[in-house]
Amino acid sequence: MGITLYHVEGSRSVRSLWLLNELGIDFDVEVMPFTLDALRSEDYLSIHPLGRVPCLKDDDTIIFESGAITQYLCEKTGSPLMRKMGEPEHAEWLQWLHYAETMAVHGASLIQQRVFIPSELRSDAVKGIEERRLGQTLSVLNKHLADREYMLASGFSAVDTNVGYSVQLAQSFIPIEKWENVVAYRDRVIGRPAAQQSFPPNMR
Numbered sequence: 605m606g607i608t609l610y611h612v613e614g615s616r617s618v619r620s621l622w623l624l625n626e627l628g629i630d631f632d633v634e635v636m637p638f639t640l641d642a643l644r645s646e647d648y649l650s651i652h653p654l655g656r657v658p659c660l661k662d663d664d665t666i667i668f669e670s671g672a673i674t675q676y677l678c679e680k681t682g683s684p685l686m687r688k689m690g691e692p693e694h695a696e697w698l699q700w701l702h703y704a705e706t707m708a709v710h711g712a713s714l715i716q717q718r719v720f721i722p723s724e725l726r727s728d729a730v731k732g733i734e735e736r737r738l739g740q741t742l743s744v745l746n747k748h749l750a751d752r753e754y755m756l757a758s759g760f761s762a763v764d765t766n767v768g769y770s771v772q773l774a775q776s777f778i779p780i781e782k783w784e785n786v787v788a789y790r791d792r793v794i795g796r797p798a799a800q801q802s803f804p805p806n807m808r
């Protein structure tokens with residue numbers, strides 16, 4: 605019993621692993637290969653009906669969706685990495701938590717174009733649109749980060765585990781150097797010991 609994270613290296617479940625490491629609580633990790641055999645096994649589908657990661661089991665509670673897991677873990681532990689309802693940065697905390705997923709869906713689409721779709725069916729048009737839309741999400745971040753070190757002006761929060769992952773994913777698809785505040789942010793958050801523990805070596 606206790607907390608178990610279902611995890612695939614380098615996937616969105618890095619967000620949950622990173623947060624668990626930041627929180628310093630006890631948990632187990634079930635590392636799975638990124639294969640349909642593993643993710644669509646009868647056993648795993650009984651835990652996550654789409655066979656995706658992350659998924660978190662906390663005794664009898666099962667929760668999927670990385671943003672929901674972030675909020676769940678913060679609420680469960682009463683962590684100061686959350687900004688609760690009634691606190692000044694609550695709306696911002698929620699907004700950027702979910703913005704992280706807006707960023708990641710472009711990465712997911714680009715992975716389809718690069719890896720999973722047979723080469724004769726890949727589309728330069730789709731690739732171009734997704735790269736441009738991903739770039740727009742980074743421009744917004746760059747502007748937001750002009751006067752702060754983390755997504756919230758008050759300092760590091762759980763939102764940075766979600767957005768930080770998305771920035772790290774983005775840079776494997778498009779060059780990010782022109783967004784200087786994003787690059788500095790990336791270095792700052794990915795350099796944290798809990799992040800280094802959570803990303804595979806080729807994504808650190």
Ligand SMILES: N[C@@H](CCC(=O)N[C@@H](CS)C(=O)NCC(=O)O)C(=O)O
Nearest residue numbers: 615616655656657658669670671705
């Ligand atoms: N919105 C979901 C997305 C989950 C998701 O699609 N995860 C990917 C890995 S990054 C996955 O499990 N893909 C396997 C598949 O689509 O079969 C979340 O944030 O947890």
